Amino acid sequence: MKMNRRALVVFHRWLGLIAGAWLLTLGVTGIFLDHDEWRWLRQTEVPEDWLSPSMMRYLPATVMRYVVADPADDNSWIGGSERGLWITRNRGAIWEALRFPDGQHPQILRFAKIGLDDQRLVVIATDDGLWIMPEFGGPIRRLALDGHFINMISPGATPHSIIGVDDFSTVFTLDVNQPENIQHLTVDQPKISGLPETVTLYRFLFDLHFGYGLLSRKWSTWINDFGGIALSVLALTGFLAWYLKRRWRRVGVTTRPDRRRSVLSGLYRSHAPVIGILGVMPILYLSVTGILFNHILTFIEWGEAREVQREHLPPVWQYQSLKGEIDQVVTFSGDPDHMMISTRFGVLETRDSGASWLAKTELGAERGQLFRSSDHVFYSTNSRQFFVKGDSEPDWTTMAGLPSVVYDAEFTDSGLFVKNSRGFFKDKGQFTFEADALKHPDLEAATLYLFLIEIHTGNVFHPEFRWVSDALTVMGILMIVTGPILWWRRKW
Numbered sequence: 001m002k003m004n005r006r007a008l009v010v011f012h013r014w015l016g017l018i019a020g021a022w023l024l025t026l027g028v029t030g031i032f033l034d035h036d037e038w039r040w041l042r043q044t045e046v047p048e049d050w051l052s053p054s055m056m057r058y059l060p061a062t063v064m065r066y067v068v069a070d071p072a073d074d075n076s077w078i079g080g081s082e083r084g085l086w087i088t089r090n091r092g093a094i095w096e097a098l099r100f101p102d103g104q105h106p107q108i109l110r111f112a113k114i115g116l117d118d119q120r121l122v123v124i125a126t127d128d129g130l131w132i133m134p135e136f137g138g139p140i141r142r143l144a145l146d147g148h149f150i151n152m153i154s155p156g157a158t159p160h161s162i163i164g165v166d167d168f169s170t171v172f173t174l175d176v177n178q179p180e181n182i183q184h185l186t187v188d189q190p191k192i193s194g195l196p197e198t199v200t201l202y203r204f205l206f207d208l209h210f211g212y213g214l215l216s217r218k219w220s221t222w223i224n225d226f227g228g229i230a231l232s233v234l235a236l237t238g239f240l241a242w243y244l245k246r247r248w249r250r251v252g253v254t255t256r257p258d259r260r261r262s263v264l265s266g267l268y269r270s271h272a273p274v275i276g277i278l279g280v281m282p283i284l285y286l287s288v289t290g291i292l293f294n295h296i297l298t299f300i301e302w303g304e305a306r307e308v309q310r311e312h313l314p315p316v317w318q319y320q321s322l323k324g325e326i327d328q329v330v331t332f333s334g335d336p337d338h339m340m341i342s343t344r345f346g347v348l349e350t351r352d353s354g355a356s357w358l359a360k361t362e363l364g365a366e367r368g369q370l371f372r373s374s375d376h377v378f379y380s381t382n383s384r385q386f387f388v389k390g391d392s393e394p395d396w397t398t399m400a401g402l403p404s405v406v407y408d409a410e411f412t413d414s415g416l417f418v419k420n421s422r423g424f425f426k427d428k429g430q431f432t433f434e435a436d437a438l439k440h441p442d443l444e445a446a447t448l449y450l451f452l453i454e455i456h457t458g459n460v461f462h463p464e465f466r467w468v469s470d471a472l473t474v475m476g477i478l479m480i481v482t483g484p485i486l487w488w489r490r491k492w
Contacts, residue, residue: 033449046447169322
């Protein structure tokens with residue numbers, strides 16, 4: 001038995017020495033990637049050549065994601081993203097940065113054009129509340145909800161009003177003439193019909209890995225954070241215990257024996273019973289799903305073909321509350337009781353101000369981008385499904401010619417334009433699109449967030465590093481299995 005335990009100790013130790021550095025990297029970068037709302041991750045710049053060719057295609061979306069055109073001059077556009085706010089007066093030939101007061105630099109999360117008397121105001125949703133631009137390209141001032149993460153705004157049902165979402169949890173409306181008078185929609189205990197009874201295994205594991213799949217959005221993220229912290233602490237404490245033992249064996253090292261025992265005891269207790277045991281489950285599911293996502297194309301095909309009953313999934317899939325689940329919201333002119341929201345199950349619609357909701361199954365059953373432009377509502381998903389519907393039209397129309405999910409759209413005198421991660425696309429007619437010459441600013445830099453993705457996936461080293469990552473992650477799984485066995489025999 002002693003020999004078996006000794007062999008297991010040696011096995012566990014060597015696994016840690018081989019895989020520890022990579023597991024530490026996964027843990028630290030995973031924590032950062034869980035928090036794309038952290039402004040500094042999105043606004044800290046790194047050279048473009050730090051990104052792989054496969055990641056470069058996502059770069060345009062970080063430069064400009066949301067747009068608004070000047071109704072009086074379709075050569076003038078304003079565009080923004082988490083990285084900043086820009087304006088062009090010559091159809092993209094030159095872009096100039098627009099500045100917020102006092103040197104502030106919030107993340108741009110959406111625009112809404114509002115008519116006020118003879119003015120066309122631009123309301124700006126940011127990670128620091130609502131701002132307003134009284135004239136196109138004019139000075140920016142605060143409007144309301146200072147310090148709030150406003151992930152969505154859209155023109156409201158009445159003139160001068162907007163509707164929005166506060167931190168994915170609360171739908172609100174306000175009149176720009178009385179911004180202090182904010183009305184909120186209750187989303188606790190919603191009555192929802194038409195939800196699918198099954199969920200594809202791919203969607204469940206995707207949400208699980210990215211911090212949406214267990215409890216509420218925040219709690220799921222915190223659990224994943226703890227998994228990353230546990231992985232990092234285990235890697236560090238394991239290495240320190242091994243290194244200090246070797247160092248203290250050297251001739252001339254005079255550290256007192258009681259000091260050695262105290263240090264090693266502290267390292268062991270933090271390594272095994274405190275962090276190791278508590279971190280077993282999140283580390284396991286993050287590791288297994290991480291291996292699957294290393295082979296995303298094969299995994300999608302395999303996971304989409306398998307379904308899980310929704311009733312067997314964690315509480316967040318039961319929709320006992322919509323808090324943390326509202327990505328976007330739109331409403332309809334003259335009918336404040338009529339709203340649509342985008343959620344993990346696709347679009348939900350209410351005609352009674354949120355008393356009951358109906359799933360719009362014709363739009364699919366997955367998370368997407370829902371927004372309004374003029375008298376049309378748009379919806380698109382990552383599976384390249386693109387829909388549009390005029391307010392007076394009974395049915396949704398499919399859009400064609402678009403290579404990726406659409407974030408925004410604008411009707412101008414020159415026609416309909418949409419913005420996605422590849423650039424600007426113009427409607428040729430019948431909602432069939434082609435790439436347009438209108439360009440976003442060339443910042444000649446990438447974001448730290450994208451670079452951390454490169455590190456986390458291993459693309460920074462080599463496109464095929466995923467196989468090395470798989471092997472090292474399997475070693476981590478074996479350590480998570482053998483660690484509790486060793487701890488159970490030794491305890492404290």
